[in-house]
Amino acid sequence: MNRHEDEGERVPHERYVFLSYCRRDQRTAYAVIKTLEEAGFKVWWDALIPGGHRFGSSISTALEGADAVVVLWSAEAGQSDWVKDEAGYGRDHHRLVPLSIDGTEPPLGFRQIQCIDISKGRGRRGSPGMLRAIAAIAEIMGHQPEPQARKNAGSLPVSRRTALIAGSALAVAGAGFAGWRWFGASSAGANSLAVLPFENLSGDASKTYLSDGLAAELRARLSRNPLLSVVGQASSNVFRDREASSADIARKLKVANLLDGNVRMDAQQIRIAVELIDGATGFSKWTQSFDGPLTNLLALQSQVAETVSSALAAELGAKDAHAQSGDTRNISAFEAYLRGKDLFDSQRDEASDRAALAQFTEAVRLDPDYAAARAARSRALAVIANQYAETAERRLLYDEAITEAREAISGAPEYAEGYAALGYALFYGKMDVLAADAPFAKAHDYGAGSAEVLNLYALYHGRRRNFAIAGPAIERAVALDPLNPALAKTQGRIRFASGDYVGAIAAARRALELNPDLGGAHGDIANALLLSGQLDEAAAEYARERSALLKLPGEAILAIRRGNQRAASAAFDQLVRDEGDNGLYQQAQVLAQWGKVEPALDALDKAVKVQDSGLVYLLSDPFLAPLHAAPRYKALLRALHFV
Structure with missing residues (x-):
């Protein structure tokens, strides 16, 4: 039998009895415990759990390790889900010793085992019912314990059930x-x-x-x-x-x-x-x-x-906020959706994202009206298009992502994730800033309590330099999910776009504390250090970044700042060679910092033609500052509806 210790709580290795009872029967439970201990049995009951421990895990561990499960049945206990759950485990594992403390029969499902009536003695030592109970326990455990001298137990600790009313008049x-x-x-x-x-x-x-x-x-x-x-x-x-x-x-x-x-x-x-x-x-x-x-x-x-x-x-004195959840009634579709969420949320790599897409696709196939699955499928399509796809595939994926998001909204008009998915696909896929505005607003209206929805909403407004909206939204998201490294990374990027480089570095370092392997965070720190004039520190951070689309342009710009034209050319040439059209926006960053305004604008025009998602940074990127006065740059902002 597998037993272990749980954070200082000792689950006995010796043979023991697990006692299950209802809160209202605590006095009788105390008497039974004393009688069993005096008879030589070790008794585990919930008062042995140290305050502050997770009860579910502690009780499950103790129940599974017990050699006998003694249940104190009463009219109240028969209504308790806790007691019935524990009794069910004892019955199913042939360890149950049922005792009636008020003469009532056990509930249906527990009457196939003879229940010992201890109501006359109420668990006290020497009563006929308790003598029979001791014999039954000994038979199940396979040994007769040695009687012990009665211990002075003193004040019994508070149990999980008595704790429900401690310090409160509420008997709930x-x-x-x-x-x-x-x-x-x-x-x-x-x-x-x-x-x-x-x-x-x-x-x-x-x-x-x-x-x-x-x-x-x-x-x-x-x-x-x-x-x-x-x-x-x-x-x-x-x-x-x-x-x-x-x-x-x-x-x-x-x-x-x-x-x-x-x-x-x-x-x-x-x-x-x-x-x-x-x-x-x-x-x-x-x-x-x-x-x-x-x-x-x-x-x-x-x-x-x-x-x-x-x-x-x-x-809380208010009506339940019943926003539509995009549910399904198809169990197989639901299981496929959950498998997809498990893969997508892992954020491991391209393989896991594509496997998640396959599961979401299966969920939609099984239930075409499953709005949550369609919204999740839209997000997976857009992320794959953004991070992994080449030009031809990227366009098809974004088109499909937009269609799926609209289907999700059609099926569940108040489902926040559907609107967030549509806004994301329109913004990153079509570079249509104004078209994305209404879906993101709807997503916020229906999903202001969701950290994930707030994250996408804040990013969108950060890219539009609407920092009065983006700042509070991402702070709220971080407050809702304070140990989420992705949110800390978003927080840092919004601060960086606003010119708060100290705050950006702090947020990115917090993200790395939460997940040391988080991609992009070292590059974010390096960018902020570079623009703060801390070149040596920036070089160390770029060296630790794994994303080539952050590392290579950063190292090229760093070399430009240091006046090392050869190193700048080498890093830029590697960016062009390794990333191709996927790095057109990053090429524009380097060229702008090099003072090559027209070539930088040419690179941005090409990025528009291939739907390079990097263009979402166009208005908020400080590396493009040398282009701000150029008429072509202003025209591009207007064409993409940033202004």
Whole structure:
């Protein structure tokens, strides 16, 4: 049996009993625990979890390692999803010892095992019911323990269930999800929430994309409520495998509340367990399980999302913000979409992006009305066109990206990601600045709580030098997803375009702290250092940059600043040779800094003809400053609708 230690919490290596009970039965639970310990059994129960630890993971570990699972059934326990979940594990693994503490029978599904009635003695030592219980436990565990002298236990620690009402007059555990209240972290807003990656308890690592996807979809739905502040996916996912307590996670993410969960599934059934955790104390506020056949996964997902979202909105005194989510009812399409998201979000390389596109294409094939899949497919097409495609393929990909985004909007007119995808494809693909304006505005209207939508919106306005809009938007995105290196990189690029080179360097270094392998960040730092006159420091950063489209033009401009014409020519020639038409915009940067105004403008004209995405920098790029007075440059700005 696989047992381990979880951040200082000792899961016993010796044989032990797991005790499951309902909060309202805590006094009887104490009596049973004392009796079992006096009889020589080691007992694990939830009060042994140190404050601030993730309950779901701790309880699952202890439950799986137990040799016997003792369940205290009562009228209240029969209504508890926690108790039924734990009892179900004991039953399925032939370790269950059911005890009735008030004479009621266990709920349906648990009556095939004889339940021992201990209601008369209420768990006390020497009562007939407890003697039978001890014998049953010993039989399951395969040994008779040695009785121990009674210990002076002193004050029992607070359990996860008693913590629900500690310091509060709210007895919410039995009232359902709508009964809980926001309270906790002192510095975080009371409406702040992080949805942690759900644990995959299916025993099949290949199903992790599904548990991740369910958490991501729940996070996306909650972020559409403008009264909630929901941490973005990248920051939440940092804590997937980290051994950190709930209180530590909440503090690092600056939230008052955490939503945790796990997913169990087999060939036919799925159970989604969700838990709300107080970020200040780490104690559970509320838990609920949702069960159903695997074929009914989408309805189950919607039930979870709507229950959580509606309860949060009701608590904050406002209607639920029900922006359309672009959902599907086709389980196979949903699974293909989740696989695609898993690949696309990894940002590994061209192969993973093209594999993601294939999954999104499959999702759309299975459900042509699946707006979320169409929007995701549009983004994948545009990114591949932007980063990897040659001229001929690039045009076809951008055209298809625009079509897909419009299809997504047609199917879900209030779906923010559809508008963001359209704005991105029009701006980067068609270089049509004005046409992209309305979709980005709509994306912001419907998705102001999404860090990803805000990121694209901020970049667009940064390129238009609308810094009064871009600055607050990217700051909001970073606040929502503070551990996302891509957002820190965007923040740095917007600061660079505004002339804040110190701020740009700080943001890019923060991005590298979060992801030391992040592409482009060293080049961004080098560009800011170069324009600040720190040439030696800039050279060191260019040497560390892997992107040729940042490294080669940067090294050429650096050589120009140093007066080394031979080195400048060598770097420029390599840029032309290695990157070809994909580097036309970067050629213009070097030529402008060289003082070769007309050749630089010629390069920009060629870039327009091949739809070089670098042209989105045209208005905001300080390296093109030597061209600003040229009539051809001003005409180009007008032609692309920058002015």
